Amino acid sequence: MSSSPKIRVGIVGASGETGTSIINGLLEAGKFDLIALTRPASMTKPINLTLQSQGVTLRPRDLTSPQPTLVAALSDIEILISSVPPMDLLSQLPLITAAKTAGVRRFLPCAYAPVIPPGGVHIIIDEKEKVYQAMKQARLPFTVVDIGWWYQLCVPRVPSGRTDGYQLTGEGNTIVGDGAMPSALTDLRDVGRYVARIVVDERTVNRYVFVWNEVWSQREIFGAVERVLGEEVERKFVGEEELREKLEGMGDAIDLPTIATKVPVQYHLSLYIRGDNQPENAEYLGYLLGKDLYPDFEARSFDAYLKEVMDGTAKEIYKGRYEDLKKMFRK
Amino acid sequence: MSSSPKIRVGIVGASGETGTSIINGLLEAGKFDLIALTRPASMTKPINLTLQSQGVTLRPRDLTSPQPTLVAALSDIEILISSVPPMDLLSQLPLITAAKTAGVRRFLPCAYAPVIPPGGVHIIIDEKEKVYQAMKQARLPFTVVDIGWWYQLCVPRVPSGRTDGYQLTGEGNTIVGDGAMPSALTDLRDVGRYVARIVVDERTVNRYVFVWNEVWSQREIFGAVERVLGEEVERKFVGEEELREKLEGMGDAIDLPTIATKVPVQYHLSLYIRGDNQPENAEYLGYLLGKDLYPDFEARSFDAYLKEVMDGTAKEIYKGRYEDLKKMFRK
Numbered sequence: 283m284s285s286s287p288k289i290r291v292g293i294v295g296a297s298g299e300t301g302t303s304i305i306n307g308l309l310e311a312g313k314f315d316l317i318a319l320t321r322p323a324s325m326t327k328p329i330n331l332t333l334q335s336q337g338v339t340l341r342p343r344d345l346t347s348p349q350p351t352l353v354a355a356l357s358d359i360e361i362l363i364s365s366v367p368p369m370d371l372l373s374q375l376p377l378i379t380a381a382k383t384a385g386v387r388r389f390l391p392c393a394y395a396p397v398i399p400p401g402g403v404h405i406i407i408d409e410k411e412k413v414y415q416a417m418k419q420a421r422l423p424f425t426v427v428d429i430g431w432w433y434q435l436c437v438p439r440v441p442s443g444r445t446d447g448y449q450l451t452g453e454g455n456t457i458v459g460d461g462a463m464p465s466a467l468t469d470l471r472d473v474g475r476y477v478a479r480i481v482v483d484e485r486t487v488n489r490y491v492f493v494w495n496e497v498w499s500q501r502e503i504f505g506a507v508e509r510v511l512g513e514e515v516e517r518k519f520v521g522e523e524e525l526r527e528k529l530e531g532m533g534d535a536i537d538l539p540t541i542a543t544k545v546p547v548q549y550h551l552s553l554y555i556r557g558d559n560q561p562e563n564a565e566y567l568g569y570l571l572g573k574d575l576y577p578d579f580e581a582r583s584f585d586a587y588l589k590e591v592m593d594g595t596a597k598e599i600y601k602g603r604y605e606d607l608k609k610m611f612r613k
Numbered sequence: 614m615s616s617s618p619k620i621r622v623g624i625v626g627a628s629g630e631t632g633t634s635i636i637n638g639l640l641e642a643g644k645f646d647l648i649a650l651t652r653p654a655s656m657t658k659p660i661n662l663t664l665q666s667q668g669v670t671l672r673p674r675d676l677t678s679p680q681p682t683l684v685a686a687l688s689d690i691e692i693l694i695s696s697v698p699p700m701d702l703l704s705q706l707p708l709i710t711a712a713k714t715a716g717v718r719r720f721l722p723c724a725y726a727p728v729i730p731p732g733g734v735h736i737i738i739d740e741k742e743k744v745y746q747a748m749k750q751a752r753l754p755f756t757v758v759d760i761g762w763w764y765q766l767c768v769p770r771v772p773s774g775r776t777d778g779y780q781l782t783g784e785g786n787t788i789v790g791d792g793a794m795p796s797a798l799t800d801l802r803d804v805g806r807y808v809a810r811i812v813v814d815e816r817t818v819n820r821y822v823f824v825w826n827e828v829w830s831q832r833e834i835f836g837a838v839e840r841v842l843g844e845e846v847e848r849k850f851v852g853e854e855e856l857r858e859k860l861e862g863m864g865d866a867i868d869l870p871t872i873a874t875k876v877p878v879q880y881h882l883s884l885y886i887r888g889d890n891q892p893e894n895a896e897y898l899g900y901l902l903g904k905d906l907y908p909d910f911e912a913r914s915f916d917a918y919l920k921e922v923m924d925g926t927a928k929e930i931y932k933g934r935y936e937d938l939k940k941m942f943r944k
Contacts, residue, residue, distance in 0.1 A: 401746030415732030566819055
């Protein structure tokens, strides 16, 4: 056991899916003091009381507070990690200003996305790009961590219904194009374990890092599900043109209706037609690659995840959340 | 002398100030076959006939041609270098598509700017960013080369009038803030010499590179002009607030009136208030640095340039061009 002092890490959005993975990964590493910057109204929510019981300090913060209040809330934070919902991405702008003033040593903006270049391919990526631009204009030391697509979003429906709990969208059985495009996947639970490595790694200061566990095509995924679960999986093929037609007339607002309708289509076009979400493309775009940085990292395999699904032990994501969004997807 | 085959380089915008520097730098290196992609209507202009006499091949191209025509014009080009006027930046979009199809090995988009982060600081930088985003979406191998601020734009007016020919703007005697902010400078004539190194350097593939000769503050520049030319130089001090007030109500159009009014103010704010144009900031933003890559590069000194100005041998930039713009600046 090392007796060196722990590194103080502040987390905004600790109770979300990515935030939970990050908290767990940092706790497992055992070298961080964790401070969850929590909305005052949420301090007594069960999920935050759970965090507290795990040893995470809850500190009230309100991203709409005046700068001096925000700066005070960050004054002892060495590393600041943000993981906020898509609708709240720009709430990071005052946080960035305050983090610079407070002398935060490294900021991880809310990224944790597939590899997708900005500039009209995906509205959420473009919204994140605005945050990165503000961060760079402030010259705040940073690391952007992207992670591909979650195992937890990959499992199609099967006739027995036993994967229904794992569906966030109603498009779980859609195969885009010929289904052969490779795409990088990560187990959501490994995201925090990667982050625990990255935030103490001097090679990743002011860099983009892409971490992923395995590369799979949709065809391969559907085949694996059939193999592991022993059930035939329906395949609904959709082509590029059909996807592009769906996009026509959709607006650019970062709101629930747009996210529910436009975002899945833009993901399909980017991941499976453009083929953006691949390690080679990340390298082209200037990312450092997780496999180069951490060759010893023990990544959960997709096969192992499917076995958990079969056993019924896999955890459903967004459980009890985004019910409105799920309803829209299932329309 | 090496007998290895020469590398075929296509240049769009060969007759501009940066284009001329690039042509000269590549010719001096002696290992490139140069093809100037020239507007059909400009093939017989004196500057293009001069290029031809220097051994540059003129090839007609029209950036508004259909893609197959553009692709054919690029079919034998290994490295494509673009240097177009600010108003024509988006004309590079079809060029990028064609270059990808034609298999161009490396594209240098029109950059050659100071270090300025995109996202609202400077309209020309944001216009260039659109081009970089399209280039990355096309996965075209690239190098972005930024070069700081030209020596040739640094010399203020002196009472004798002998530097009047070196004024592009009417703001030559303006000192922003306290005039102490460091800013990276390059002799325009060295830009092409740097490019000749960069385009054959595998370390710079898919990277941003920042090259500069020397770092000077405005105070230091004005002092050097007084010292070398032996004349007192007028100093018109302007503050951040006054500059910000000037920006109010200005539009975002990439046209001559906006460029004439907004661009100089945005440069002043970025270079001398924000302090963007510094090697340390370039490094923070992910650029490779010329001083690291090419420690043996013999860069012209600013003192030597000022002696040329004193001797009357320094070359006036934009001579006989942009007369409308100069008139607007001098209003």
